[in-house]
Amino acid sequence: MPRDQNRDFGSLVEPDRVHKACYADENVFEQELKSIFYKSWIYIGHESQVPNAGDYWTTWIGKERMIICRAEDGQVHVLYNRCPHRGTLICNNLHGNSGNKKSFRCSYHAWQFAMDGSLRNIPMKEGYEGIIDLKDPQLQMKRAERQGSYRGFVFASLSQEGPDLETWLGGGKVAFDDICNRAPEGEAQIVANCFRIVQHSNWKIFLENQLDALHPSLTHHSTGDAAAAMQKVYKEKTGEEPPMGYQFLADFTLPLEKWNSLSTIGHPYGHTVLAGYMGLRPRDPVTVAHEESLTAVHGEERMNEILSTNVHHVLVYPCLSVQPPLQQLRAVRPLAANKTLTEIWHFKLKGAPEGIYDRSLAYYYHVNSPSTMVNADDLNNFRACQDGLSLKGGGDWVSLHRNAGQDPVENGVTTSVTGMSEQPMRNMFAAWKEYMTAENQGGE
Amino acid sequence: MPKDNALNSSADTQRAVEQFLYNQADILDERRWEDWLGLFTEDGKYWMPADPEQETGERLPNIFYEDLYLMEMRIRRVEHPYAHSQLAGHRTSHVVSNVVIQSEDQATGDVICTSRFHMVEYRLEAQRYFGGKYTHTLKKTEDGYRIQLQRVGIANVEGPFDHVMEVWL
Numbered sequence: 001m002p003r004d005q006n007r008d009f010g011s012l013v014e015p016d017r018v019h020k021a022c023y024a025d026e027n028v029f030e031q032e033l034k035s036i037f038y039k040s041w042i043y044i045g046h047e048s049q050v051p052n053a054g055d056y057w058t059t060w061i062g063k064e065r066m067i068i069c070r071a072e073d074g075q076v077h078v079l080y081n082r083c084p085h086r087g088t089l090i091c092n093n094l095h096g097n098s099g100n101k102k103s104f105r106c107s108y109h110a111w112q113f114a115m116d117g118s119l120r121n122i123p124m125k126e127g128y129e130g131i132i133d134l135k136d137p138q139l140q141m142k143r144a145e146r147q148g149s150y151r152g153f154v155f156a157s158l159s160q161e162g163p164d165l166e167t168w169l170g171g172g173k174v175a176f177d178d179i180c181n182r183a184p185e186g187e188a189q190i191v192a193n194c195f196r197i198v199q200h201s202n203w204k205i206f207l208e209n210q211l212d213a214l215h216p217s218l219t220h221h222s223t224g225d226a227a228a229a230m231q232k233v234y235k236e237k238t239g240e241e242p243p244m245g246y247q248f249l250a251d252f253t254l255p256l257e258k259w260n261s262l263s264t265i266g267h268p269y270g271h272t273v274l275a276g277y278m279g280l281r282p283r284d285p286v287t288v289a290h291e292e293s294l295t296a297v298h299g300e301e302r303m304n305e306i307l308s309t310n311v312h313h314v315l316v317y318p319c320l321s322v323q324p325p326l327q328q329l330r331a332v333r334p335l336a337a338n339k340t341l342t343e344i345w346h347f348k349l350k351g352a353p354e355g356i357y358d359r360s361l362a363y364y365y366h367v368n369s370p371s372t373m374v375n376a377d378d379l380n381n382f383r384a385c386q387d388g389l390s391l392k393g394g395g396d397w398v399s400l401h402r403n404a405g406q407d408p409v410e411n412g413v414t415t416s417v418t419g420m421s422e423q424p425m426r427n428m429f430a431a432w433k434e435y436m437t438a439e440n441q442g443g444e
Numbered sequence: 445m446p447k448d449n450a451l452n453s454s455a456d457t458q459r460a461v462e463q464f465l466y467n468q469a470d471i472l473d474e475r476r477w478e479d480w481l482g483l484f485t486e487d488g489k490y491w492m493p494a495d496p497e498q499e500t501g502e503r504l505p506n507i508f509y510e511d512l513y514l515m516e517m518r519i520r521r522v523e524h525p526y527a528h529s530q531l532a533g534h535r536t537s538h539v540v541s542n543v544v545i546q547s548e549d550q551a552t553g554d555v556i557c558t559s560r561f562h563m564v565e566y567r568l569e570a571q572r573y574f575g576g577k578y579t580h581t582l583k584k585t586e587d588g589y590r591i592q593l594q595r596v597g598i599a600n601v602e603g604p605f606d607h608v609m610e611v612w613l
Contacts, residue, residue, distance in 0.1 A: 094602060191505060193494050193495065193505040195494070195505075195507075195603065195605075196602070196603040196604035196605065197603065197604060197605050197607075197608060198604050198605065198606050198607075200606075200607075219528075221524070221526040222521050222522075222524030222525075222526045222527035222528075223521050223527075225520070225521075225524055225526075226517045226518075226520035226521040226524060227517055229517075229520055230513055230514075230516060230517040230520065233513065233516070234513050242513075246517075249517075341604060346505075354503075357503070358503070361503065361504075361505065364505060365505070365506065365509065369494075369505070369506070369507055369508075369608075370507050370603065370605045370608050370609055371492070371507050371508045371608060371609045371610075372608055373517075373518060373521045373610070375608055376527075376529045376607075376608050376610045377527065377528060377529050379529070379607055379608060380528060380529035381528075383568075
């Protein structure tokens with residue numbers, strides 16, 4: 001462990017390489033929770049995930065277990081999933097509804113709480129008379145230190161201090177703007193299904209892979225070939241164009257030069273964007289109907305502006321990978337240095353024709369479901385990375401040299417010179433270093 | 445008293461359906477992909493819903509929802525020399541049991557049957573374990589039964605999943 005060798009966390013990150021301890025060392029991981037996951041804003045869920053009073057979903061901020069729920073007055077709350085009495089987990093299911101009384105009820109001693117965490121009732125409460133006021137905050141379910149929402153996407157921070165949500169999101173806001181703007185009603189509606197897949201690798205390996213433009217045609221060669229072959233078979237046998245999902249996979253046969261022609265944009269706080277038009281505007285009836293529905297609201301000029309937004313993929317560091325043009329969202333929940341839970345969601349666009357949802361659903365199936373042929377090979381690489389990085393010997397550093405020092409920076413925003421520049425990794429590690437070396441980083 | 449479904453069919457039907465299901469499990473475990481595709485009708489589908497209560501695979505999230513084209517795509521992928529997650533070896537073993545004929549159409553011989561399966565999968569020096577319920581809609585043809593729909597309800601449908609499922613269960 002480098003820290004034991006009198007090296008601080010900042011020394012693990014150099015401009016063009018990082019130490020393997022960033023990925024494989026449990027002490028580094030514990031510090032990441034304190035300095036990053038318990039300091040920054042973390043995505044909790046979407047407001048439409050809890051449409052009715054009493055609805056709740058559970059999730060994680062680092063090792064903290066959290067609840068997002070809706071109260072009778074319509075307010076959405078983010079609470080720690082813990083009974084203030086004896087510490088029992090209150091919600092043991094992934095999601096549900098708290099019932100007719102809209103109260104959380106602890107399974108152990110039946111303490112009851114309103115959906116904002118305030119105490120409603122305790123059995124035999126005379127035992128507390130003259131000892132403690134039942135309105136005392138220490139007898140309430142604790143709320144997240146801060147909570148915020150941007151266009152229906154709810155975040156929480158376990159730190160009282162730090163930038164407000166919108167300031168922090170900065171260049172990452174485009175993830176949610178692009179999703180919502182594509183909806184004629186300006187809002188996204190979550191589909192109430194969460195695919196959860198455990199990766200046997202560090203959380204950063206996943207985020208780095210998301211904007212790694214060199215890997216798709218190499219890692220996913222087999223899937224690209226299989227899909228391209230079946231496009232031909234489908235056409236021959238049916239005389240019809242294959243469903244769009246085939247093309248999502250056949251894209252993995254694109255030549256490396258094509259991927260290299262994209263560009264990535266690094267924003268403050270580690271948020272990073274892959275610019276690349278996804279070619280989702282053929283002249284098919286679904287696209288035309290979508291264009292018409294947006295034109296009816298905004299006029300043609302604004303419709304064109306919305307649908308030609310040049311964003312393929314957005315990382316909101318450290319917690320999200322979002323693909324706005326296809327309304328996909330993957331939340332990153334680090335469980336250990338070598339174990340990461342991903343929570344995978346997709347959205348409908350309010351007011352858009354149903355056929356637009358079919359594209360989102362097809363992508364959700366082919367790329368993000370537990371039967372995905374795409375991530376099968378990603379997960380295999382992630383695991384192999386983690387296992388290699390955990391070796392004691394064989395070298396200490398990870399190379400991030402591709403186009404290092406060549407990407408122009410303007411007003412704190414970096415634009416990569418090539419699609420394959422390792423700018424996204426360097427940008428995220430620059431933020432990592434800032435978080436990990438900030439004053440009072442321990443928060444203990 | 446619940447209805448005794450076992451009385452819905454003859455011993456011959458019961459035996460033929462059981463043999464069909466056991467054969468399907470063998471084909472999958474032995475990765476005989478041409479035979480696998482041959483088990484389905486031309487419009488046949490393999491379906492693993494994402495929600496235990498789900499009644500259709502159309503326009504809803506699914507874990508698997510594949511016609512013959514998508515199944516052939518999956519086969520081409522796992523057999524591709526660069527499908528590196530398959531290179532470490534991938535072996536499975538199924539047991540199918542509790543076969544109940546839910547209905548048999550006396551005119552056509554078509555059958556709806558349910559069964560339970562347990563499956564172990566070995567890959568990368570680790571073993572995973574799956575269990576669940578099959579519901580087969582079988583069409584009777586001159587060459588025996590063919591699957592029009594196979595619904596696979598897995599016990600751990602909510603996950604979280606360790607790795608993904610690269611082939612059908």
